[in-house]
Amino acid sequence: MADPSSYRPKPGQIPDSPGVYKFRDEHRRVIYVGKAKNLRQRLANYFQDLAALHPRTRTMVTTAASVEWTVVSTEVEALQLEYSWIKEFDPRFNVKYRDDKSYPYLAVTLNEEFPRVQVMRGAKKKGVRYFGPYGHAWAIRETVDLMLRVFPVRTCSAGVFKNAARTGRPCLLGYIGKCSAPCVGRVTPEEHRELADDFCDFMAGRTGTYIRRLEKDMMAAAEEMEYERAARLRDDVEALKRAMEKSAVVLADATDADLIAVAEDELEAAVQIFHVRGGRVRGQRGWVTDKVENVDTSGLVELALQQLYGEETGDSVPKEVLVPALPEDPDAVSQWLAGRRGSQVSLRIPQRGDKKDLMATVQRNAQQALGLHKTKRASDLTTRSRALEEIAQALGLDTAPLRIECFDISHLQGEDVVASMVVFEDGLVRKSEYRRFQIKGFEGQDDVRSMHEVIGRRFKRYLQEKERTGEWEETPAPTGPAPAPQNTTTAPGAAPGPAAGADAAGADAEPREDDGRPKRFAYPPQLVVVDGGQPQVAAAKRALDELGIDDIAVCGLAKRLEEVWLPDDDDPVVLPRSSEGLYLLQRVRDEAHRFAITYQRAKRAKRIRSSPLDAVAGLGETRKQALIKHFGSVKKLKQATIDEICEVPGIGRRTAESVAVALASAAPAAPAVNTATGEIIEEDDGGSTT
Numbered sequence: 001m002a003d004p005s006s007y008r009p010k011p012g013q014i015p016d017s018p019g020v021y022k023f024r025d026e027h028r029r030v031i032y033v034g035k036a037k038n039l040r041q042r043l044a045n046y047f048q049d050l051a052a053l054h055p056r057t058r059t060m061v062t063t064a065a066s067v068e069w070t071v072v073s074t075e076v077e078a079l080q081l082e083y084s085w086i087k088e089f090d091p092r093f094n095v096k097y098r099d100d101k102s103y104p105y106l107a108v109t110l111n112e113e114f115p116r117v118q119v120m121r122g123a124k125k126k127g128v129r130y131f132g133p134y135g136h137a138w139a140i141r142e143t144v145d146l147m148l149r150v151f152p153v154r155t156c157s158a159g160v161f162k163n164a165a166r167t168g169r170p171c172l173l174g175y176i177g178k179c180s181a182p183c184v185g186r187v188t189p190e191e192h193r194e195l196a197d198d199f200c201d202f203m204a205g206r207t208g209t210y211i212r213r214l215e216k217d218m219m220a221a222a223e224e225m226e227y228e229r230a231a232r233l234r235d236d237v238e239a240l241k242r243a244m245e246k247s248a249v250v251l252a253d254a255t256d257a258d259l260i261a262v263a264e265d266e267l268e269a270a271v272q273i274f275h276v277r278g279g280r281v282r283g284q285r286g287w288v289t290d291k292v293e294n295v296d297t298s299g300l301v302e303l304a305l306q307q308l309y310g311e312e313t314g315d316s317v318p319k320e321v322l323v324p325a326l327p328e329d330p331d332a333v334s335q336w337l338a339g340r341r342g343s344q345v346s347l348r349i350p351q352r353g354d355k356k357d358l359m360a361t362v363q364r365n366a367q368q369a370l371g372l373h374k375t376k377r378a379s380d381l382t383t384r385s386r387a388l389e390e391i392a393q394a395l396g397l398d399t400a401p402l403r404i405e406c407f408d409i410s411h412l413q414g415e416d417v418v419a420s421m422v423v424f425e426d427g428l429v430r431k432s433e434y435r436r437f438q439i440k441g442f443e444g445q446d447d448v449r450s451m452h453e454v455i456g457r458r459f460k461r462y463l464q465e466k467e468r469t470g471e472w473e474e475t476p477a478p479t480g481p482a483p484a485p486q487n488t489t490t491a492p493g494a495a496p497g498p499a500a501g502a503d504a505a506g507a508d509a510e511p512r513e514d515d516g517r518p519k520r521f522a523y524p525p526q527l528v529v530v531d532g533g534q535p536q537v538a539a540a541k542r543a544l545d546e547l548g549i550d551d552i553a554v555c556g557l558a559k560r561l562e563e564v565w566l567p568d569d570d571d572p573v574v575l576p577r578s579s580e581g582l583y584l585l586q587r588v589r590d591e592a593h594r595f596a597i598t599y600q601r602a603k604r605a606k607r608i609r610s611s612p613l614d615a616v617a618g619l620g621e622t623r624k625q626a627l628i629k630h631f632g633s634v635k636k637l638k639q640a641t642i643d644e645i646c647e648v649p650g651i652g653r654r655t656a657e658s659v660a661v662a663l664a665s666a667a668p669a670a671p672a673v674n675t676a677t678g679e680i681i682e683e684d685d686g687g688s689t690t
Contacts, residue, residue, distance in 0.1 A: 004061045008047045014040040019071045020081045022089075023064040027523050030089035032060050032293070035078040037329065039069050054294035060093040075332035076339070083306045095269075095289050095303050106131040106140045108153075108200055113189055114161070114182045115196035117144055117153045124311065131203045131282060146239045148178040150210070151199040154192065155179065204277060204315070211237060255279055257320035258308070259350075259359055262300050263366035267291055270370035271304045274362050275318075286366070288373045302327035309340050317341035322350050322359055383580055384427030390581030391527070394573050395566065397553055401527035402426055406588040407458075407540070408531040409439075409450045410596035416604045417445065419454040420596035423525075424588050436599045448535045455528070455543035463547060465522040524552055531589050533558040533572075534565050541567035557589045616655070616662045623650050627659070638663040 019039045023032040036042030046067075050058050072078050086094055107120035111127025119137050124130060144155065154161065156171055156179070164170050164183040174181035182192040202210055218233035259274045268290055275283040287307070295303070301323045309317050317340045327333045330347055337345040350356040388400035404424045411417040419437040423430040441453045528544075530536045537556035544552060555573075556565040562582065563572035575582035612634065613624045630648045631637040637645070637659070645656035 004047055004050070004064070007064070007066045009043070009067065011040065011044070014043055014069070015071055016040040017071050018073070018075050018078045019069050020078050020085065021067060021069040022085065022091075023060065023093075024066045024068070025063055026065040029523065030085070030091050031063060032091050032093040033082055033085045033089065035075075035082040037075060037078075039071070043067065043069070056093070056291070057294050060293070063093075075329050076335045079306070079332055079336050083310045086306075087310070093293055095291060095293055095295055095300070104137040104140055106144065106203065108196055110193075110196065110200075114154050114192050117148075117155050117196075117199065129200055130316070131200075145178075147199065147202065148173070149239045150214070150236045151195050151202065152178055152180040153196050153199050154182060156183075203282075255320060255355075256318045257322055257355070258318050259322045259355075259362045260301060260304055260308075261324055261359060261362040261366040262297055262304070263363065263370040264291070264297065264300065265370070268370065268373065269300050270366050270373060271300065272362050272366040272369055273304075273308065274358065274365075276358075277318075284365070286369045288369065297325040298327050301325055302333060305333060305337070309337060313340055314342060317345060319344075320346045320348075322348065322355060324349065324359070324363065384584075387427060387580035387584040390575070390579055391584065394564065394575055394581060395527070395553055395555055397526070399526065401525070401553070403523065403525040404527045404529060404588055405458075405525040406529040406531065406592040407451065407454055408589070408592035408596040409447045409454070410593070410600040411445060412600065412604060416600055417450060418596060418600045418603060419450060420592050420599060421454070421458060422588065422592045422595055424584075424591075427584060429591065434595060436595070438603075447532065448539045451530055451532065451536045452539040452543045455530075455540045456546065459524075459544060459547050459549055459552075462522070462524055463549075524549075526553065528552055528554045529585060529588055529592075530554070530556045531559075531592055532556050533563070537565045537567055557585050559589075562586065612663050613659065616658045619655060619659070623648075623655075626650060634663070 016038050018035075018037050020033065020035045021039060021043060022030050025031050034042070046053075046057065046061050050062070053061065070081065072081060085091075104119050104121050105124075107118055108129045108131075109116045109118070109127070110129055111125075119140050120128070120130070148155070152173075155173065156164070160171060161183050164174075164181075168184055170179065170181040170184050170186075173179035174184070174186070180187045180192055180195060182189065187195075198210070214233050214237045218230050218237065221227075221230035221233060255276060256278065257276045259276065261272050263270045263272075268288060270286060270288045272286045273284065274281055275285075287304070305321070305323075305327070317337055319341075321337065326347070326349060334345055334347045337347065350359050385400075388402070391397070392400045402425060406422050406424075408420050409417065410420070417439040419439065421435040421437070423433040435458070437454050437457065439450050439453060442449060528540060530540050533556055537554060540556075541554050544550070544554065554567055557563070558565060558572070561572075561574075563574060564582075564585065565572050575585075613619060613627065626648055627637055627645070628634065631640060640660075642653065642656045642660050645651055645659055646653055651659075
């Protein structure tokens with residue numbers, strides 16, 4: 001635990017202008033990002049008596065080891081920079097909203113020659129227009145099915161489209177009139193794009209124009225006694241009306257707005273958003289987050305706005321955003337939203353009428369979402385804390401192991417030996433820091449030796465990172481005045497930041513840039529867990545001792561009786577079967593086993609798919625396939641002469657000689673076995689092997 005006074009900057013060093021600040025821990029990792037109208041006043045709040053600070057703020061400042069700030073000219077720039085840094089550094093102590101599920105969108109791929117209508121999830125792509133999000137994918141498909149009668153836009157995949165174009169026959173939707181069949185040239189690319197644009201306009205809320213136009217065409221067809229055409233137009237109008245009925249009218253004035261509501265308690269907060277377009281609810285989404293920083297409703301609203309619109313531009317940002325509480329600086333946030341949209345955006349609290357009633361509905365949804373989340377995770381926070389405390393007590397650790405790394409070895413009868421490293425932080429998985437290893441030091445099966453190698457390699461990389469960042473180096477005497485970074489300051493006692501000066505060993509050395517982002521193997525765990533018993537634990541401890549690391553605890557979890565083994569102890573630690581600490585260790589061990597065996601199977605599958613032709617230098621995949629296609633199998637290719645190999649288009653004599661040599665020197669493949677009957681499968685002359 002660090003003393004904030006050890007890195008507190010002097011008051012005269014902090015400017016009183018707007019800016020963004022970063023707190024870093026002892027490993028230079030950014031753990032908190034914030035913004036302020038007045039940096040001097042805001043940072044002073046963090047360095048008061050610890051007893052007066054909020055518990056979460058107190059934890060943050062005692063975890064930090066330095067503070068930096070960047071001066072900007074306006075509050076809008078501070079808002080933009082804060083959002084960018086939170087996305088880039090993923091600080092541990094910042095509130096980060098995460099979707100409670102992956103919501104589906106109705107997407108139109110306007111970036112393709114023939115735009116396609118489809119259901120999409122995940123990150124938004126450039127050149128694709130999105131509508132939603134929707135609660136269920138089937139709701140999107142029902143809407144699309146109704147609208148394809150009027151707007152027969154392509155919905156097929158690229159493979160189906162190319163196959164139809166090659167055969168000259170459209171798919172079923174083309175035959176029944178729910179696709180304009182651009183694949184066979186029934187419409188031109190321009191006509192199909194016009195259909196896609198009309199589809200987007202209708203989904204965006206401009207519905208009255210199309211319905212009035214269809215009704216007018218229907219009446220004209222009836223007057224001209226074209227009754228079949230009039231009936232089709234009547235059905236089209238009914239289809240569009242049914243599609244519109246799927247989203248109820250909630251605002252009579254055809255408003256385009258997003259309504260945001262927040263439900264919170266001391267520990268968690270839930271946010272619900274209703275997307276209203278053309279007076280109808282077109283989508284809904286929600287987030288739930290732990291309140292890891294001391295933030296009120298205004299702050300939660302501002303963070304939600306950053307999360308919601310930080311990557312959006314144009315019409316994706318509505319003209320009006322209705323919130324339960326205004327951010328601390330509403331004018332700056334409004335300007336930021338206007339910059340994202342390209343025109344004015346109204347940010348306000350609804351006071352009366354339909355909008356206030358709808359906001360109450362959104363608020364009820366937020367309360368229900370928070371209640372459901374707490375029902376699912378009512379004991380999670382306390383359970384994780386209790387599990388970490390139980391582990392610390394059982395292993396004799398000074399503090400709870402907030403970061404746990406677990407290692408497992410996997411192989412199949414001594415072949416394809418691999419290892420895995422999984423990371424749990426605060427009792428939760430940290431998949432972005434998982435790592436995989438191939439055993440390189442020896443051949444064959446030896447789990448103890450493999451564990452020693454993997455632990456040594458992992459922590460040798462950790463020591464290299466410490467040396468690279470200068471944590472072990474004496475600061476050399478400066479040979480001249482070092483240029484200070486523009487608009488960036490590091491507090492006294494902090495490690496030198498970006499562009500802090502060139503290495504004294506030579507003027508040509510580039511200044512090291514420490515950007516605070518997560519790096520491979522850069523952060524040490526408080527506890528290393530190995531999958532195994534006393535031999536594996538001893539190997540892991542020996543690897544750490546050889547590197548001079550004595551501040552990381554090691555234990556092993558044996559599968560037989562779920563015993564916890566410690567180095568140099570003849571007897572295991574037996575945790576109660578009902579122990580939350582044992583359950584957490586089992587989860588960590590099982591996750592490491594899953595990750596290792598997945599990698600081992602993939603590696604084995606890749607080896608099995610290998611071919612003797614892979615050893616031929618300069619022989620690409622296309623020419624390999626040409627050889628197999630020409631001869632029918634590797635067996636027949638192996639029997640061919642060099643002159644016969646040269647007959648394959650694209651194969652010269654030198655390549656043919658290399659192929660013949662590679663096949664002649666290749667070891668005979670093991671016979672294939674039918675696992676159902678046990679019979680040895682002889683290779684068919686017309687078959688192929690890889």
